[in-house]
Structure formats: structure tokens, C-alpha cells
Amino acid sequence: MARRVAIVGTGHSRFGVRYDVSIPELAFEAIREAVNEAGIGFDDIELVVVGNAGGWSSEPLPAIVVNEYAGLSGKATLRVEAACSTGSAAIKTARDAIASGDADIALAIGVEKMNESPTPTVVEFIGRAGNYFWEFENFGLTFPGYYALYATSYMFQYGAREEDFCSVAVKNHYYASMNPKAHFPRKISLEDCMRSRYVAWPIKLLDSSPITDGAAAVILASEEIAYKITDSPVWIEAIGAASDTSNISKRTTFTSLEAARLAAQRAYKKSGLDSESIVKNLDLAEVHDCFTIAEIMAYEDLGFVKRGEGYKLAREGQTYIGGLIPVNLSGGLKAKGHPIGATGVSMAVDITRQLLGRVEKGRQAEIRHGRGLAHNIGGTGHYAYVTIYSLSKPRGD
Amino acid sequence: MLSKSPPVVWRSRIYRYRLIGCKCKNCGRVHYPPASACPYCSSRDLEEVELPRVGKVLSYSIVYAVDSDARERSPVILGLIDLGVTRIIAEITDANPEDIKIGSQLEAVFRRIGEDGETGVIIYGLKFRPVI
Numbered sequence: 001m002a003r004r005v006a007i008v009g010t011g012h013s014r015f016g017v018r019y020d021v022s023i024p025e026l027a028f029e030a031i032r033e034a035v036n037e038a039g040i041g042f043d044d045i046e047l048v049v050v051g052n053a054g055g056w057s058s059e060p061l062p063a064i065v066v067n068e069y070a071g072l073s074g075k076a077t078l079r080v081e082a083a084c085s086t087g088s089a090a091i092k093t094a095r096d097a098i099a100s101g102d103a104d105i106a107l108a109i110g111v112e113k114m115n116e117s118p119t120p121t122v123v124e125f126i127g128r129a130g131n132y133f134w135e136f137e138n139f140g141l142t143f144p145g146y147y148a149l150y151a152t153s154y155m156f157q158y159g160a161r162e163e164d165f166c167s168v169a170v171k172n173h174y175y176a177s178m179n180p181k182a183h184f185p186r187k188i189s190l191e192d193c194m195r196s197r198y199v200a201w202p203i204k205l206l207d208s209s210p211i212t213d214g215a216a217a218v219i220l221a222s223e224e225i226a227y228k229i230t231d232s233p234v235w236i237e238a239i240g241a242a243s244d245t246s247n248i249s250k251r252t253t254f255t256s257l258e259a260a261r262l263a264a265q266r267a268y269k270k271s272g273l274d275s276e277s278i279v280k281n282l283d284l285a286e287v288h289d290c291f292t293i294a295e296i297m298a299y300e301d302l303g304f305v306k307r308g309e310g311y312k313l314a315r316e317g318q319t320y321i322g323g324l325i326p327v328n329l330s331g332g333l334k335a336k337g338h339p340i341g342a343t344g345v346s347m348a349v350d351i352t353r354q355l356l357g358r359v360e361k362g363r364q365a366e367i368r369h370g371r372g373l374a375h376n377i378g379g380t381g382h383y384a385y386v387t388i389y390s391l392s393k394p395r396g397d
Numbered sequence: 398m399l400s401k402s403p404p405v406v407w408r409s410r411i412y413r414y415r416l417i418g419c420k421c422k423n424c425g426r427v428h429y430p431p432a433s434a435c436p437y438c439s440s441r442d443l444e445e446v447e448l449p450r451v452g453k454v455l456s457y458s459i460v461y462a463v464d465s466d467a468r469e470r471s472p473v474i475l476g477l478i479d480l481g482v483t484r485i486i487a488e489i490t491d492a493n494p495e496d497i498k499i500g501s502q503l504e505a506v507f508r509r510i511g512e513d514g515e516t517g518v519i520i521y522g523l524k525f526r527p528v529i
């Protein structure tokens with residue numbers, strides 16, 4: 001039987017344009033905080049999983065470089081990659097090692113320095129995330145372009161408006177304004193968003209997540225060790241993972257991400273939660289809002305609302321604190337920032353701190369069920385990870 | 398712009414120049430670009446088929462932030478095009494953005510796709526334009 005695994009320490013660097021630090025320095029900001037919070041020594045860590053999508057940065061062996069700087073050389077280690085869901089893949093890899101009995105304490109660190117390369121190069125690298133050969137080089141499809149095809153299709157099918165998309169950006173900036181670690185800790189108005197230039201119609205600049213440097217880390221431990229380290233472990237209740245075709249054109253639905261839907265169903269099944277009434281079991285969710293359309297599709301793919309009604313949640317403000325379910329109280333990818341490899345781990349850090357009642361006033365959710373959900377997508381629904389974090393010890397397998 | 402590899406361009410020439418996809422002999426579904434396994438039922442029993450050259454717009458985007466070698470053509474209209482038997486993503490050419498709507502009829506045309514600087518390979522392939 002798989003062993004239960006808990007988060008026992010969290011660390012988070014300041015997100016933003018971090019010309020001031022190198023990859024290992026940035027990673028160490030998060031690692032040091034997580035290790036200190038767990039109250040363990042660096043010697044206690046048996047496995048280091050480094051989430052880094054790379055490409056735009058100059059380090060081809062990020063795990064080795066990060067570990068040496070942190071004094072972790074000699075540990076079992078690897079770098080994992082699952083595009084923008086790299087961070088969640090890193091957590092899953094570390095979780096699996098502990099669940100299987102291979103390790104008792106593991107560090108999952110997500111780090112990305114995207115501003116190491118000029119913006120056009122970064123945009124091109126991201127554009128290659130998909131089927132580089134067929135849809136990028138052949139047809140010039142950029143990453144915003146992929147999501148724009150979904151946005152256009154969604155608007156046409158359900159009658160959503162660009163204002164509905166922008167309302168997601170307004171909400172996420174509002175919560176980022178209370179998150180000192182956010183890339184853009186400031187509010188924007190609906191007009192600011194509507195007036196911003198088109199990147200790939202109907203997606204505008206302020207519908208889009210920024211190019212961000214950042215790192216986030218979690219210390220994971222087996223049940224026995226977790227109770228020795230802390231009296232408030234946050235359990236990984238379930239992880240659902242899925243994938244989809246590399247070519248967007250080989251898909252059949254363009255108003256939702258099938259991989260996200262599959263990952264959610266798998267996570268709900270593993271946790272024993274009823275997918276029909278999932279919002280009644282959650283206090284908050286962090287979802288993958290690389291573009292605002294992605295957050296709206298996430299509401300539906302996760303089963304918060306029926307198909308075609310996600311934009312109404314945004315329009316009615318139902319994903320603020322006090323609404324149906326608060327979403328992206330960290331500011332989300334949109335305003336907290338989206339350092340590719342760090343994003344999934346950042347979600348885990350923020351949800352853990354939310355569940356423990358430790359985040360800034362004004363963006364702290366009311367914790368009644370003791371449960372939060374992370375929805376982390378790689379590419380345009382190419383990879384999907386849905387992870388459920390809980391204050392209650394999960395049921396056995 | 399990252400450099401384009403001539404062998405990569407060369408080995409894809411047939412599928413870039415002609416609209417050829419694969420039909421699965423097991424489930425009957427068609428996909429593009431061709432692959433050695435059906436993306437829908439995983440069967441390996443496939444045959445190459447010529448795809449219809451006329452289709453209609455399922456979704457589209459007007460891309461302003463384009464790759465460096467397409468900057469002079471910005472904005473670029475991208476279409477997700479329904480060919481009936483399957484779909485294809487392609488650039489829409491010879492059209493103004495306001496001419497394109499969901500459901501617009503398009504036809505395949507042969508065009509220059511891009512080039513790799515002064516001395517690199519010039520890539521040709523398919524784009525789609527409104528049916529005249």
C-alpha cells in the first residue's frame with residue numbers, strides 16, 4: 001500500500017524580473033525558507049526533484065547547479081519537465097518516491113529564470129510548446145495564438161465577451177495586490193484590461209501572464225516523519241495527471257481542455273470526492289490562468305459549474321472570497337507571475353499557507369473544509385495535473 | 398529567430414506541399430499531419446489520403462505578437478479549419494481580419510512560409526485563403 005505524504009515546509013521567492021540573481025541563487029531563496037520552516041537539516045533531505053522547463057536559461061543541468069549552491073550535492077536528484085506544469089510534475093515525482101518507500105524526506109523545487117533571454121526568444125520557445133514542427137514552424141502559431149483559438153471558439157459557442165475574460169484579470173490583480181511575492185502586486189481596472197493591446201485577438205496583453213523569474217519549494221515527508229517534524233502537516237490527498245495530443249488540430253473540443261477534465265476526474269476518484277459537488281468540499285482553488293480564457297475553462301473542466309457557464313462565474317464575481325469558490329487568491333499566473341517550472345510548486349506553497357491560515361489579510365480564504373485544489377496545465381492542455389491538498393489525513397488506498 | 402534545419406524541412410516537404418493526411422482502416426477517422434498510429438484508436442493500420450482542399454473556419458485568431466520572421470506580415474490570421482474529415486491549423490492569407498468569420502469558406506493555396514535569413518533555407522507550404 002502506498003504511504004501517505006505531507007507537505008511539512010514551504011518556501012517562495014519573490015516573483016518578478018530578477019536580474020539580481022542566478023538560477024541557483026533564486027532557487028536557494030525558496031529552498032532555505034522551506035528547510036527552515038520544516039525545521040530540518042539539509043542532511044535530512046534524501047531526494048531533490050528540480051522542476052525547470054529551461055530553454056531560455058543558460059543552465060543545461062539545473063538540478064546539479066541548484067544542488068551544489070544549496071549544499072545538497074551528493075543527494076539523489078533529477079530534473080523533471082512537463083512544460084508549464086513542470087512544478088506539479090516535480091511534486092508528483094517527489095510524492096511518488098516517498099509513497100513507494102524509496103525516501104522519507106524529499107525536496108521539490110521549481111525554478112525558472114525566463115528573463116535570461118530576450119523576450120522574442122522566450123516567446124518563440126514558448127510558441128514551440130505544442131507540436132513545434134507542425135503547428136509552430138509550419139504555421140507560425142504562437143502560444144497566445146493556441147489559447148486564442150480556444151477563446152474564439154468559446155465566445156462563439158457560449159456568448160462570452162472579452163469583458164468576461166478581463167474580469168478574471170481584474171480579480172487576480174486585486175488579490176496579487178495583497179501578495180508581496182507577486183510579480184505585479186497592483187490592481188487594474190476592467191478598462192485597463194479592455195484598453196490593452198491585442199497579443200492574439202481576442203487575447204489582450206492584460207489577459208496574459210507575464211514572463212517571470214521565480215522559485216518555490218516544498219519539503220515532503222512520509223506520515224511517520226511528518227508527525228515528528230510538525231503538528232500541522234498538509235497532506236497530498238490525491239494527484240490526477242493526464243495528457244492530450246501535441247497537435248491541437250487532432251483534438252475534437254475547442255471550448256475545454258480534455259486533459260484537465262481527465263486529470264480532475266482522476267484526482268476526485270482517488271480522493272473519494274464527489275465530482276458533482278466538488279465545490280462544496282473545497283475552500284479555494286489555484287488554477288492555471290496563463291491566459292484569462294484558461295481560468296474560465298478551468299471552472300468548467302474542474303466541474304465547478306456546467307459546460308458553458310464558466311464565464312458567468314467570472315462575470316458575477318463568484319470566484320472572489322465569499323463567492324461560490326475563491327480562485328487564485330495568490331494573484332494567479334496572471335498577476336503573481338508564471339515562472340514556468342516554479343508555478344505548480346508555487347500553487348502548493350500558497351494553498352498550504354492558505355489552509356494553515358497564514359496568508360496576508362484580505363486574501364485569506366475562510367477555511368471550513370480544510371481542502372484546496374491546484375490545477376496546473378502544461379502547454380495548451382498538453383499536460384494536466386490536478387492536485388488536492390488537505391488538512392485531514394487522507395483515506396488509505 | 399532560431400535557425401531552421403534543412404534536413405527537417407526536406408523530410409517534411411511532401412506533407413507541407415500537398416494536403417496529405419492519414420486514414421485509419423480500423424476506426425475510419427482521418428488525421429493531419431500523418432502519423433504511424435491513429436491518434437484516436439491507436440491502430441497502426443493506416444493509409445495516406447489526400448484531404449479536401451476546401452474547408453470552413455472553426456476558430457481563428459489575429460496574432461499581433463508574431464515570430465520575428467513574420468513581423469512584416471503582422472498581424473497574421475491563424476485558422477483552425479474544418480476540412481470535414483479532419484481539421485488543420487493554418488495561416489489564412491489574402492484576407493483582411495474583418496473578412497474572416499466562424500464558418501467562412503477557405504481553400505488551400507501554395508505559398509512561401511518563411512526563410513532562414515539571407516543564406517538559409519526557404520520554406521514553402523500550404524496556407525488557406527477565402528474561396529473566391
